[in-house]
Amino acid sequence: MTLLKWLPLAALLVSPAAFAQVATCPGLPASAEMSWEKLEGPDFTYCKAMRADDGEQAFAVMLRADAQFRTRRSHREGSQVWIDGHQVYWYRGDVPNGIVRETLLELDRNSTAHIVVRASDDGELARSLQIAERLQFDDMRLGSN
Structure with missing residues (x-):
């Protein structure tokens, strides 16, 4: 009985970081x-969508409180699209020997999702964008580590 009496107090003394939740990768259609390969960092979660047929990366999602990616209107490609209820644009990235599209979703007040699609040709780009635009971020929780 005495143990049960002290349990709530002990829970308050445990570091809040112990209760912090890390982000989970978004839901794939x-x-x-595809399946996710997930890497955890001190303040981010990096999710790589790997194709089942060839094991190659189709796109990646960086989840963190404050995104490093900044949109540039001059790099905007195409019209607005919707990703899980968020109205966004795709932006052209600059890399040699490939095609890159990036976008940024503000998931809530303290979390963002930076999606990067890399492709070798227009067909691969279209397939990867179609899947990335159907991601579900419903249960996203980004804890402070």
């Missing part, structure tokens, strides 16, 4: 035939 069932038809995507």
Whole structure:
């Protein structure tokens, strides 16, 4: 009985970081035939969408409180799209020998999702964008580590 009496006090003394939740990768569409490879950092979660057929990366999502990516209107490609209820644009990235599209979602007050799609040709780009635009961020929680 005495142990039960002190348990709530002990819970208050435990570091708040112990209760912090790290971000989970967004939900992939069932038809995507991809899986996530997840890397955790001190203040971010990096999710790589890997294709089942060839094991190659289709796109990546960086989840963190404050995104390093900054949009530039001059790099905007195409019209607005919706990703899980967020109205965004894709932006052209600059890399040699490839095609890159990036976008940024403000998930809530303290978390962002930076999506980067890299492709070798227009067909691969279109397939990866189609899947990335169907990601679900419903249960995203970014804890402070």
